[in-house]
Structure formats: C-alpha cells, structure tokens
Amino acid sequence: MLAASPRQLFWRRFRKETTALIGLVVIIAFFLVAVFAPVLSPYDPLGQHIPSSLAAPGGEHWFGADKLGRDIFSRIAYGARISLLSGVAVITLAGLFGSFVGMFAGYAGGWMDESLMRVTDIFFAFPSLILAMAIAGALGPSLQNALIAVAVVTWPVYARLVRGQVLVLREREFVQAARSVGATNSLIIRRHLFPNTLSPLLVQASFDMGGVILAVAGLSFIGFGAQPPMPEWGVMISEGRNYITTHWWLTFFPAISMLFAVAGFNLVGDGLRDVLDPRLRK
Amino acid sequence: MARFILRRLAGLVFVLLGVSLLTFFLAQIVPVDPAATALGSNAREEQIVAYRQQLGLDQPPPVQYLNYVQRLLRGDLGQSIRTRRPVIDDLIDYLPATIELSLAAMLVAVLIGVPLGMLASLRRNSWLDAGARLFALVGGSMPIFYIGLLALGIFYRQLRWLPGPGRLDATMQPPTQITGLFTVDALLTGNWPVLGNALSHLLLPALVLGYFSAAVLLRMTRSSMLEMMGQDYVRTARAKGLGEQIIVGRHVFKNALPPILTTVGITFGSLLSGAVLTETIFSWPGLGRYATTSVTTLDYPAVMGVTLVAAFIYPLVNTVVDIGYSVIDPRIRVN
Numbered sequence: 001m002l003a004a005s006p007r008q009l010f011w012r013r014f015r016k017e018t019t020a021l022i023g024l025v026v027i028i029a030f031f032l033v034a035v036f037a038p039v040l041s042p043y044d045p046l047g048q049h050i051p052s053s054l055a056a057p058g059g060e061h062w063f064g065a066d067k068l069g070r071d072i073f074s075r076i077a078y079g080a081r082i083s084l085l086s087g088v089a090v091i092t093l094a095g096l097f098g099s100f101v102g103m104f105a106g107y108a109g110g111w112m113d114e115s116l117m118r119v120t121d122i123f124f125a126f127p128s129l130i131l132a133m134a135i136a137g138a139l140g141p142s143l144q145n146a147l148i149a150v151a152v153v154t155w156p157v158y159a160r161l162v163r164g165q166v167l168v169l170r171e172r173e174f175v176q177a178a179r180s181v182g183a184t185n186s187l188i189i190r191r192h193l194f195p196n197t198l199s200p201l202l203v204q205a206s207f208d209m210g211g212v213i214l215a216v217a218g219l220s221f222i223g224f225g226a227q228p229p230m231p232e233w234g235v236m237i238s239e240g241r242n243y244i245t246t247h248w249w250l251t252f253f254p255a256i257s258m259l260f261a262v263a264g265f266n267l268v269g270d271g272l273r274d275v276l277d278p279r280l281r282k
Numbered sequence: 283m284a285r286f287i288l289r290r291l292a293g294l295v296f297v298l299l300g301v302s303l304l305t306f307f308l309a310q311i312v313p314v315d316p317a318a319t320a321l322g323s324n325a326r327e328e329q330i331v332a333y334r335q336q337l338g339l340d341q342p343p344p345v346q347y348l349n350y351v352q353r354l355l356r357g358d359l360g361q362s363i364r365t366r367r368p369v370i371d372d373l374i375d376y377l378p379a380t381i382e383l384s385l386a387a388m389l390v391a392v393l394i395g396v397p398l399g400m401l402a403s404l405r406r407n408s409w410l411d412a413g414a415r416l417f418a419l420v421g422g423s424m425p426i427f428y429i430g431l432l433a434l435g436i437f438y439r440q441l442r443w444l445p446g447p448g449r450l451d452a453t454m455q456p457p458t459q460i461t462g463l464f465t466v467d468a469l470l471t472g473n474w475p476v477l478g479n480a481l482s483h484l485l486l487p488a489l490v491l492g493y494f495s496a497a498v499l500l501r502m503t504r505s506s507m508l509e510m511m512g513q514d515y516v517r518t519a520r521a522k523g524l525g526e527q528i529i530v531g532r533h534v535f536k537n538a539l540p541p542i543l544t545t546v547g548i549t550f551g552s553l554l555s556g557a558v559l560t561e562t563i564f565s566w567p568g569l570g571r572y573a574t575t576s577v578t579t580l581d582y583p584a585v586m587g588v589t590l591v592a593a594f595i596y597p598l599v600n601t602v603v604d605i606g607y608s609v610i611d612p613r614i615r616v617n
Contacts, residue, residue, distance in 0.1 A: 121293070122300030125593040129555035130573055134305075134585050137577030138312045214425055218559055221427050222574055237428055245435040255428035262423035 013275045020271020026264035030257075034080040041074035045231040054247050064249035066240060072249060075231035076257050082232045083261060086147055086216045087209040093151040095205055098158025099197070103189060105159065106166025117163065120156035128153040129218060136224040143216075143232065146225035150215045154208060161204055165197040199276040206269035210262035217258060233258050286608060290601045301593040302354060305586040306347050314580045315339075320363045359590070360583035364576065369587035372572065377591070378462025379449060380568030383491065383560070384553045385463075386484050390492025391499050391549065396542065398496075399503025404530065406508065414500060421497025426556050430490045430563035437486060445483050447565035454479050487564040491556050495549040502545040506538035513537075547603030554592055 004012065014020060033040060042062075043049075049069035057064040063072035105116035123131075128150075135149035169175060170193065178188050217234030219225035226232035228239060233254040240250025309316075317333040318325065325333075334340050338349050353360065359369035402414035437444045445451060449464055457467040457476045465484060468477035510516065511534055519529050558570035565571070569588055576584035 118296060119300065121297050121597075122304060125297050125301055125597045126304075126589065127552070127554035127558075127592050127596055129558050130570070130589055130592045133558065133573060133577050134308050134589050137580065137585065138308050138582075140313070210423060214423075217425055218427060221425075222559065222562055223578065234425070234427075237425065237431070241431050244431050245440050251428060251431065255425055258428075259420065259424050263419050266419060266423055 010275060014271060017271035017274060019267050020274075023264040023267025023271065026260055027268060030080050030084060030261050030264065033077050034084050037074075037077040037081055041071070041077045043071035043074045045070065045074040045078040046229050047071075054243070054250075056247075057249050063253045064247070066236075066250050067243070070229075072236075072253050075236060076233070076253055078231045079233045079236065079254065080257065080261070082143070082226065082230065083213045083216070083258070086143070086150075087212045087265075090147050090151045090154060090212045090216070091205050091208055093147075094154035094208075095158050095201065097151075098155035098160075099162045099194075099201065101155070102159040102162030102164075103166055103193065103197075106163040107170060107185070107189060107193065109167075113163070116159070120159050123153065123156040126153065129215065132215060132219060133222070133224055136219055141224045141227060143220070143226040143230065146216055146219040149219070149224075150212055153215075154212065157204060157208070158201065161200055162197050165200060166193055169193050169196050203269055203273045203276060206265055206272055210265040210269075213258065213262055213265075283608070287605055290604060294597055294601055297597050298590075298594060299351075301590060302351055303347065305589050305593075306350055308589070309582040309586050310343060312580060312582050314582070316363060316582060319580065354590075359587035362576070362581055362584040362587075364579045364581040364584065369584050372584065373569070373587055373591055374462075376567060376569050376572045379566055380554070380557055380561070380570060382449075382463040382465065382484065383487055383557060383566060383568055384550065386465075386488035387491035387495060387553055387556075388546065388550065390488050391495035392546065394492070395496035395499025396503050399500040400507055400530075400535065402500070403504045403507035403511065411504075414504070418497040418500045421494050421500075424494075426490065426494055427559045427563055429493065430487070430560055433486050433490055434563060444486050445479070447563075449483050449567065450476065450479055451483075487560050487566055490564075491553060491560045494556055495553055498549050498552075499542065499545055503538065503542050506541045507534055510534045510538045543606060544603060547600050550596070550599045554596065 047070060049065070052061065052065040052069035052071075053067055055061050055065040055069070057072075061071050061073065063076060065071055066075075101116055101120075105113040132146070132149040132153050135152055136146045139145035139148065175188060175192050178192055183191075216225055217232070217237070220227075220232050220234030221238045223238075226235050228235055236254040237251045240247070240254075243250045315330070315334075317337055317339060318330050321329055321333055331340075338346055341349070357370060359373070361367065362369050362372055365372055398414050398417070402411040405411050434447070438446045450456060454476055457464060457473045457480075458471050460467045460470055464480040465477060468474070468480055516529060516533050519533050554570070557566075557568060558574060560566065561568045561570035562574055569592060573585065573588040573592075576582075576588060
C-alpha cells in the first residue's frame with residue numbers, strides 16, 4: 001500500500017474538523033457569490049428606484065431595498081467582492097512584506113535582526129485602528145488608502161511569525177546540511193526556509209482575513225474607507241444606521257453577511273491550526 | 283527584579299522614540315499646510331509664510347523632527363488647529379472618558395469571559411461548552427459598530443430603558459473633578475444622583491465594547507484550563523483523592539492564570555481600537571472620538587498627539603502586565 005502524501009494526510013485530518021469544514025463551505029459560498037455577483041444580482045447595485053424606497057424583504061427585493069430604492073441583496077453580493085478582495089489584497093501585501101522582513105531578520109541575525117524587530121515593536125505599540133485611521137486620513141479617504149493603512153498595521157505580525165520560525169529552522173540539520181554542501185543563502189531561503197514557514201503563515205492569514213474584513217468595514221463606517229455609493233458592507237451599515245429599529249433590513253443583512261464571512265475564516269483558521277500544529281491537536 | 287523592570291522601561295523609551303518618528307512622518311505626508319489651515323481661507327500669503335516660520339515649518343524635516351522631540355520632552359504636543367487649544371489640554375480632558383470606558387469594558391470582559399471559559403472547560407463538549415464557543419465566535423466575528431447601533435436603537439430609542447449617548451444627561455452637572463472618571467468622582471464626593479446617571483450611561487457602551495474582549499478571554503481561559511487539566515500534577519491530585527473544587531481552584535485555575543493575565547493586557551490594546559468605533563456610536567467624549575474628529579478635520583497636531591498617547595498606553599499596559607506576570611511566575615524573570 002502506498003503511503004499517503006502530505007496533502008492527503010492534511011485533507012484526511014482537516015475533514016475531521018467539522019466546524020472548520022462548515023467555515024470552509026461558508027467561505028466558498030461567499031467566494032462564489034462574489035465571483036457570480038453580476039449573474040446572481042437581480043438589480044444594478046447602484047441603481048436607484050425611489051418608488052421602492054425602504055421596501056421590506058419580499059419577492060421583489062429578497063433582502064429589501066434601502067432609502068434610495070437600491071436592492072440590498074444585489075449590494076450585498078457586490079459587497080462580498082469588495083470585502084473578500086480587500087482581505088486578499090491586504091493579506092497578500094502585508095504577508096509578502098512581513099515575511100520578507102521576518103525572513104531577512106531571522107536569517108541575518110545579529111544587529112540587523114535586533115533593529116528590525118524593534119521596528120516591529122513600534123508598530124505593535126499602536127492600537128491598530130487608530131494608526132490605520134491616521135494613515136487613511138493622511139492619504140485621503142478611499143477604499144484603496146484604507147487597504148494600504150490596514151496593510152501597514154498588519155505586516156509586523158507576519159514579520160514576527162516568520163522570524164520566529166526561521167530562528168528555529170536555520171539551526172536544523174537539513175539547513176546545516178544544505179549549507180555544508182555549498183548551497184547559497186538565497187537557495188536555502190527559497191528552497192528550505194520559506195516552504196517550512198508556510199503552515200503557520202496560512203493559519204495566521206486565515207485568522208487575519210476576518211480581522212481585515214472587519215477593520216476595512218470599520219474604517220468605511222467612520223468615513224475613512226470606501227465611500228458611498230460603493231456597496232461596501234461597512235458603508236451600507238453606516239447609511240442605514242438611522243433606520244436600525246424601523247427598517248432593520250438595511251443594516252441587518254450587511255452585518256450578518258460580515259458575521260458569516262468573518263466567522264467562516266475564523267473557523268477555518270482554528271481548524272488549520274489544529275491540523276497543522278501537532279502540539280495543539282486535540 | 284529591578285533589572286527586569288529597568289530593561290522593560292528602556293525598551294519602552296525606544297518604542298516611544300520610534301512612535302514619535304512615525305507620527306511625525308504621518309504629519310509630513312498629509313496633503314495639507316497646517317499653517318494655511320490654522321489661519322483659515324482669508325489669510326494672506328505673507329501671513330501664512332510668517333506663521334510657517336513661527337511654527338518652524340520652513341525648516342528641513344530632520345530639524346523639524348528634532349524640534350518636535352524637544353517639545354515632546356517638555357510635554358508640549360503642539361496646538362490643535364480645530365480647538366485652538368494645546369493638544370495636551372485636550373487630551374487631559376478626553377483621556378479620562380476613554381479610561382473609564384475601557385476599564386468598565388475590561389471589567390465586563392473579565393466577569394463574563396473568565397467564568398464562562400472556566401465553565402466551558404469543566405463541561406467540555408457539553409451544550410454549555412458549545413454555547414460558550416458560539417458566544418465567542420460571534421463576539422470575534424460581529425462588527426462592533428453594528429452591535430453598538432443595535433443596542434442603542436433597542437435600549438435607548440425603542441424601549442427607553444437606558445439613557446442615550448454621552449457620559450451624563452444634559453441636565454446633569456459633572457461631579458467635582460478628582461480623577462476625571464465620573465463614576466469614581468461621584469462616588470468619592472458622595473454625589474449619588476450623578477453616580478447613578480453616569481453608571482446608566484456607561485452600561486451600554488461598556489457592555490458592547492466588553493463583549494468583544496470577553497470573547498477573546500473566554501477562548502483563552504477555556505484553552506488554558508483544558509491544557510492544565512491534562513497535566514500530570516492534576517492527575518496526581520485527583521489520584522490522591524482531592525475534591526474537584528480544590529483541584530480546579532488550587533491546581534488548574536492558578537496555573538492557567540498567567541496566559542489569561544497576558545491576554546487581559548493584550549486585549550486592552552484592542553479595547554482602545556474598539557473605543558474608536560464605540561465612542562463614535564455612543565458620542566462618548568473620549569480619545570477615540572477626539573481622534574476621529576481630528577483625522578476628519580485634518581487637524582494633524584491633534585492626530586499626532588492622540589496617536590502618541592494611545593501608543594504610549596498600550597506598551598505601558600503590556601509592561602505592567604509583564605511585570606505582574608513575573609511576580610506570579612518567577613521563571614519569566616529568569617528568562
């Protein structure tokens with residue numbers, strides 16, 4: 001009988017994590033909604049139709065309509081694109097930059113490591129939303145600037161994580177062996193160190209996806225991120241805030257979408273951590 | 283112990299220098315001339331130039347930064363463009379409201395998160411455990427601003443059970459200032475009507491803000507307790523016939539405490555972030571609201587001041603927690 005490949009082993013273990021599987025299904029559903037938003041949306045997300053103003057959920061508007069008669073379901077579907085893309089963009093940006101810094105610090109060691117880690121300390125000192133708000137405000141309120149701001153406050157986590165991994169890995173036998181047969185630093189980093197930091201990176205990225213979605217929505221809610229009429233979930237809640245008790249659907253559906261999307265990523269993060277980190281496995 | 287504290291404080295000074303550099307850099311990239319903004323749209327060009335000179339803005343950035351640090355060391359955070367007051371005076375006015383809200387939220391978080399986390403770990407895989415985990419999952423995934431708006435809508439606008447935004451009713455006079463924390467000052471001066479009013483205003487924002495930290499604490503308490511329950515010394519305690527209460531209280535919880543305490547410190551930083559949104563929703567006149575208004579109006583001396591103070595509080599709390607941690611667990615000191 002053939003031995004299972006690492007991928008098969010991973011999947012075999014992940015399948016046993018029921019809550020993580022539920023999270024994965026939720027995330028896939030949101031990605032499908034985001035990709036097929038133009039097909040799924042019965043209306044133009046920006047199209048105003050005053051006669052439908054504040055229409056309750058029903059056959060015509062599944063999730064109701066907002067004050068300007070815009071279809072909330074269509075806006076939620078397009079909003080999924082914005083939120084998921086925001087998450088992916090920030091994690092990619094922060095993850096790549098942070099990993100590069102962490103890899104460099106951990107591998108170089110000495111004063112370089114010490115200096116780079118003190119720089120991450122400085123970023124960790126700020127409450128993230130206050131720094132993100134200050135950056136977004138300085139650059140000007142827009143979704144793109146909010147993403148840059150959130151990426152700026154997110155990268156140090158990856159730098160610390162990768163650096164910690166590299167510090168352990170660089171002393172391991174397989175790295176020492178590679179060095180002894182004359183492998184260059186660049187080859188050791190690319191072939192041996194980086195692939196071995198991927199598991200914790202994946203877990204962290206999964207948790208951070210949810211955090212980023214919430215942070216971007218929070219910035220948009222207070223006016224420093226996406227701007228109206230963009231169908232971003234935080235903007236939608238901000239626009240519907242005065243109707244929260246009279247026309248609940250204006251804020252409920254964007255909030256519940258955010259809850260499911262973020263919870264989905266958190267559950268997958270939990271599952272990945274249990275599967276990929278044997279020390280924490282139940 | 284003294285060396286440990288000194289080392290932590292030295293690190294704090296370095297972090298603060300870096301923080302000041304970062305806030306200075308932020309002010310440099312704002313596409314607004316602080317002198318022109320401060321003087322208003324009717325100011326003549328020569329007036330703006332003169333004011334720029336007066337503020338030292340005509341100097342090269344490194345010189346400006348050195349001047350900025352020198353002023354900081356004297357406790358001078360500059361003057362707010364919007365309020366036209368020294369930023370430090372504004373912060374002294376706004377900070378107590380945030381401290382009061384954060385402490386109340388932390389109290390809520392500890393009172394809900396720790397006992398619920400303990401119960402969940404003791405009844406592992408039961409309905410209670412599932413409910414607690416769901417509570418934590420929702421807490422970590424729900425947008426805080428929606429919960430805040432909903433709570434305000436239901437308990438203030440609809441049911442009228444609790445008062446609306448702000449720290450006190452408009453008809454109430456704040457208590458004589460001692461700490462700046464209305465509840466504490468009212469208690470110290472025996473001003474019971476104000477105490478009741480301040481508590482009723484504090485309840486909703488503290489519950490909203492505290493819920494999210496409670497979720498984090500619950501998870502940490504549960505996992506920390508579960509880890510300790512699997513230790514050999516717990517098995518030994520059980521084998522020698524100790525009662526469950528003693529095992530949990532004396533062996534499990536006591537050893538599970540350090541990571542919970544660390545989480546309290548870390549969560550405090552996220553409370554300050556959460557306070558930005560909570561204070562905006564509840565019109566709570568604290569640092570978060572001051573920061574939001576300052577960024578909106580591009581009042582960058584104020585933004586620099588508030589980010590600096592916020593960035594000072596977080597590592598300070600963490601340093602205090604680390605010192606506390608080293609008191610509980612001497613191994614930390616050694617390492």
